[in-house]
Amino acid sequence: MTGAALDARVVVERAAFRLDAALHAEPGEVVAVMGPSGAGKSTLLGVLAGLVDLGEGYVRLGERELDRAPRPRLRTTPSQRGIVLLGQEPRLFPHLTAHENIAFGRRVHGATKPVAAAEADEWLWRVGLAGMGARRPSQLSGGQQQRVALARALATSPSALLLDEPLTSLDAETAADVRALLHDQLTATRTTAIVATHDAVDAVSLATSLVVLEEGRVTQSGPVRDVLATPATRFAAAVAGLNRVVGSVHSGRWTQGPLALDAGDAASDRLDGSEVAAVFQPSSVEVAGVPGETWTAALRLAPEPRRGEWLARVTRLEQTPAGVRVRTAEPEIAVDMPAGRAAELGLAPGMPVRLRLAASAVQLVAVPGPRS
Template identity: 75%
Template sequence: MTALDAHIVVERSGFRLDATVQAAPGEVVAVMGPSGAGKSTLLGVLAGLVALDAGHVRLGDRELDTAPRPRVRTTPSRRGIVLLGQEPRLFPHLSAHENIAFGLRAHGATKQVAAAEADQWLWRVGLDGMGSRRPAQLSGGQQQRVALARALATSPDALLLDEPLTSLDAETAGDVRALLHDQLTATRSTAIVATHDAVDAVALASRLLVLEEGRVTQTGRVREVLAEPATRFTAAVAGLNRVEGEVRGGRWQRDHVVLAAGDAASAPSDGTAVAAVFRPSAVGIDRTEADTWTGALRLAPSVVEGEWLARVTRLEQTPGGVRVRTVDPEVAVDLTADRAAELGLAPGLPVRLRLDAGDARFVPLG
């Protein structure tokens, strides 16, 4: 049985969203994509805030939207769907307890039942004893906890989360993420989570849908999508390099880069267009004898399997050291800060990169 089944087509000037999203009862699906991919528009259609140009939205056995004919459009308040965004949007003149109780009262609960349920939800989200505080007296993380409690207290048929952790600092986001996981699991809520953070997908969802330029480029179980990214965006999210090439003579090639599979079972057949996927930490890096690109090319030996010349474009700080970005082709290399200092790396310098056989996986294109 599918709790949520939607085919969404929205036409805007210079943009078209055409995506299918499904979720089983109690399933959490993450939606990832770059800015402008259509994530918020997709959630807006599901919530009833954006009109369909074509397609349908079904929730259980109810037809919420259809277009263009027959035209059906259910108002947001009658959908059984709650949208929680980056801003908690609490009523500023009501206390935390009153904000939660308001949602329950709006769904028909008596004053006494709503008050008791609000007390219970304050305890569940870790705000026991803080119910009398108004939003201005709460931190951003606490406000988001109240908003989550208000959303889940009404037992919605589906919960939509539009990057709810973006405005929080890393530590608070981690706490709220853990709370989300616990409460979504405990309530067996069907949820769609739009996010830009792979940690959200890994921690909250069982399936991942990647949306780019208004279309779905990959979907599947979170681990499978991140392990075999179909696009450079997904590879970047997964923290992997992805370089497209083809197989010639039993070896993968891209211009002057030649790689071999670690074993015969993983080697693609000749003529196959594939992407080489590998971790930035698996790439070795050394300075060349010359400090200019033309000088490095002149001194470079003939093509060596698993080694190639590249140019440094920029250096980025990472939690574990330094990430070196290179081009020809675009490859990221992770190394410790002291190793980066030892090499004296800087934008524009030529470097020699190395990748051992077996450190790359080959993913067929398309």
């Protein structure tokens, strides 16, 4: 099977929220949609699935126009769209076995009972549940239920598959297994898919394109690697695991508050006089102690910082798999370091520190102008 191209411009108006987003996926392409909670991801997928009314715009799937608004209005019912939505909950029929759940989807789409049964057996094998078809959902783990739900969805040969954070309710190890299964099956079936997620691992491992949705608007889109390498917003930078600090370039020097860096000739020529974001890894920043235990004492006793150095105040410390992430203010950045180094410095919220950042570790990215 091969999915159809999906093209949409979606506008939904609510009391305190407006979604206005464009989305495009080539046949067989997987597009990830990322955004903070409340950005409109689920609403967008709901419109594509036919569960949420379109206020303005259109939804096209292959050669078919499924929705159009406001006039002349067109709306295709969810069952006639050729689109399947799979969410966080598998929503399996509790009274049916895993095999019967999968076969049900094929029967609804016109397959005979023997054909549906044979294809359900095939899909149980494809999702790693061979021999478990007689079990009901209550006898399956969360990950196994999600595998059955995926098999039921793909068995119907949808023109497009919508995945609304399907791994959120799973533990890390199970989510990794189901993610690998998703990748294998979406690749094998060449199903067009839209994956709404909070997790950059989902975008990297499943998708070729990434759409960043914030406050109902698309703030960045493009190939996954490009969006994560040059994030256009603080949210996108956080997803990519990068710091993004907006400053300005003047005469070969980038500045933001107390932080100043050499911009370099090329950057200076291209970006001089404009807002520019400095993008860098948390591990690129060095932390050193300063004289004085209070902010006032540090300002009075610390020597004048050199280019690429500045004084900052620790706001909080977070545990990471590799050690400690130190959050600082003015400007707000994250610094990664081994836990032993954080203990050696005696870091704690409110403590002043000296930060160092080499210009060679920074990528300067022009800040896009406001959207009309």
